[in-house]
Amino acid sequence: MFGHTHQPATALIIKLRSNRQVTVVNDGAFQRLISPAVLDRIAKDKAETARRIRSASRRRTSPCYSAVLIRTGNVQKIELDNWKMKESDSSGAWVDICDPACGRIAEACKSRQ
Numbered sequence: 830m831f832g833h834t835h836q837p838a839t840a841l842i843i844k845l846r847s848n849r850q851v852t853v854v855n856d857g858a859f860q861r862l863i864s865p866a867v868l869d870r871i872a873k874d875k876a877e878t879a880r881r882i883r884s885a886s887r888r889r890t891s892p893c894y895s896a897v898l899i900r901t902g903n904v905q906k907i908e909l910d911n912w913k914m915k916e917s918d919s920s921g922a923w924v925d926i927c928d929p930a931c932g933r934i935a936e937a938c939k940s941r942q
Contacts, residue, residue, distance in 0.1 A: 837895040837926060837935040840907050854907055857895040857935070867932065892916070893931035898923070909935065 837857030844850045867890065893911040900906040911931045914921025924931065927938035 837909055837937075839909050839926075839935070839937045852907055854897045854909060856897040856909065865934070891931050892918075892921075893924070893928070895926065895935070909937075 838855040840852050840854045842850050842852050891913070892915040893913045895909065895911055898906075898908045898910055900908070909926045910923045911926055911928060912921055913924045913928070913931060926935045927933050933939075
């Protein structure tokens, strides 16, 4: 599993020469992520200083955190989802990686639009 690349990517199965296969999944980063559209809006507002952009970006980004879930049981299932939870909430929820409230920044979301 890869992380901290800032770009979540769905599972990729790689077949090895030993006839084994490996599933590679990239969760992006378990931190708030910003979509290109929101970043562009922030950058175009020339009145904001770099310090104000950093402090404001937390308020402007969705409280979504990408993660890889590996479920075991009779059938192993690997999912790339977002954990959505504001700091002020007492609980959160798992939502689809392409949930509109989370910015749809994963590569997989581009093919779904």
